[in-house]
Amino acid sequence: MCKEDDNKAIVGRWFKDFWNTPSDLTVVDELAAPDVLLQYSPDTPRRGRDAVRAFRTSLRDAFPDLAIAGASPIADRDMVVVRWSGIGTHTGPAFDDFKIGPLPAASGRTVRLSGTTAVRIENGKIAEEAIWMAA
Amino acid sequence: MSKTEDNKAIVGRWFTDFWGTTCNLAIVDELAAPDMLLQYSLHAPRRGHDDIKAFMIGFREAFPDLSFSGAADLIAEGDYVVGRWKGGGTHSGPAFGDFLIGSLPAATGRKMHFTGTTVLRLQDGKIAEEIGLDDGVTALQQLGLMRAA
Numbered sequence: 548m549c550k551e552d553d554n555k556a557i558v559g560r561w562f563k564d565f566w567n568t569p570s571d572l573t574v575v576d577e578l579a580a581p582d583v584l585l586q587y588s589p590d591t592p593r594r595g596r597d598a599v600r601a602f603r604t605s606l607r608d609a610f611p612d613l614a615i616a617g618a619s620p621i622a623d624r625d626m627v628v629v630r631w632s633g634i635g636t637h638t639g640p641a642f643d644d645f646k647i648g649p650l651p652a653a654s655g656r657t658v659r660l661s662g663t664t665a666v667r668i669e670n671g672k673i674a675e676e677a678i679w680m681a682a
Numbered sequence: 683m684s685k686t687e688d689n690k691a692i693v694g695r696w697f698t699d700f701w702g703t704t705c706n707l708a709i710v711d712e713l714a715a716p717d718m719l720l721q722y723s724l725h726a727p728r729r730g731h732d733d734i735k736a737f738m739i740g741f742r743e744a745f746p747d748l749s750f751s752g753a754a755d756l757i758a759e760g761d762y763v764v765g766r767w768k769g770g771g772t773h774s775g776p777a778f779g780d781f782l783i784g785s786l787p788a789a790t791g792r793k794m795h796f797t798g799t800t801v802l803r804l805q806d807g808k809i810a811e812e813i814g815l816d817d818g819v820t821a822l823q824q825l826g827l828m829r830a831a
Contacts, residue, residue: 626764663799
């Protein structure tokens with residue numbers, strides 16, 4: 548396999564195990580670099596495996612049924628880009644991580660999200676994941 | 683050159699001549715497919731040469747120093763090219779009503795500077811589709827069109 552195919556396989560697993568199976572986040576140790584940077588919002592970057600796990604856990608607590616589906620990836624050298632869409636119900640605690648405004652606890656709202664994610668792979672590990680969400 | 687390299691060269695020219703410091707709208711006739719779709723989070727989607735030119739003319743009248751540039755190397759596979767960018771401008775021109783969320787009165791002097799990622803699809807050497815996502819909430823807060831949460 549060429550490097551781009553290897554990188555696509557890593558990102559495919561990341562979408563399945565990190566974004567869609569938050570009950571078991573051991574994948575973070577396996578696939579993310581120790582100083583991984585999750586750039587979900589430019590103002591609140593998450594750096595390191597613990598911070599990335601904590602972010603995913605708070606998102607899971609707020610939206611336990613969140614499901615993310617990725618389109619075919621676009622891979623070039625060390626970058627993999629995935630366009631995705633997701634749907635989830637806000638049944639958990641208040642969630643204040645949307646820049647546009649906080650959701651009060653258990654609003655019961657169905658949230659449809661879509662976005663583009665750019666992942667940089669370094670030495671077979673995820674070094675950076677930058678996420679842009681549709682407004 | 684491979685197709686992906688050709689496509690990157692096309693998108694590089696497009697970013698420079700359509701989105702860069704100076705705008706040369708002849709690039710639309712040269713590089714855009716006749717029914718090209720241009721879609722960014724902050725604006726209503728535009729389709730076709732005339733609509734796309736009208737969009738950029740209006741945008742630059744309102745923000746005469748508008749300029750965007752690449753923030754990382756282009757990423758390409760198959761028919762797709764992905765660009766990460768940064769830029770913005772100062773609203774020193776006429777009133778601007780093209781933001782979906784609300785209008786700016788003339789010459790507010792407000793500045794926006796933000797980042798984003800755009801996915802372009804090419805077909806037969808022309809840009810068929812340009813779909814961008816950006817940190818638009820930042821821009822809208824800078825322009826006073828949205829309050830910080």
